[in-house]
Amino acid sequence: MLSKKTKYGIKALTYIARKDENFPVQASEISESENISQKFLESIMLQLRKSGFLGSKKGKGGGYYLIKKPSEIKMTAVIRVLEGPIAMVPCVSLNYYEKCDDCPDEDACSVHKLMIQVRDASLNVLGENTLADIAFR
Secondary structure: OOOHHHHHHHHHHHHHHHOOOOOOEOHHHHHHHHOOOHHHHHHHHHHHHHOOOEEEEOOOOOEEEEOOOHHHOEHHHHHHHHOOOOOOOHHHOOOOOOOOOOOOOHHHOHHHHHHHHHHHHHHHHHHHOEHHHHHOO
C-alpha cells in the first residue's frame, strides 16, 4: 500500500507542475489546496528538495519549484525517494536486494517468482509515467 507520505509527495509535485514555472509555490498553498497537514507536507518537501526534485527560495515570493521539467521526472524515481524499494519483498528488489532469511532457494520459491512479475509490472507502469503524464492528462 502506498504511504500517505508518497501520496502527498506526488500530489505536491503535481500541484507545482501545474503552476507557472516562473513562480515558486508556497507549501501553505499546496497544503490548503490538497488538504494536507502543512507540517507533514514541509517534511515531504524537504526530502524532495534534498533528493534533487525541488528547489526552494526563501523570503517574499518564495516557495518551492521544480528543478527539472515535469517530463524528466519519472515516477520510479519519486516512489524510490519517498517510499523506498518498489519491490514488495527484498529478494526481488533491483536496487535494495536482500536475501530472505526464510528462503533456502530463491529459484524454487513460488513467492519469489510471483513477486518478480509484480515488480516488473510495477516498474513498467511507473517507468513509463512522468510527472508531466500525471499532471497534464
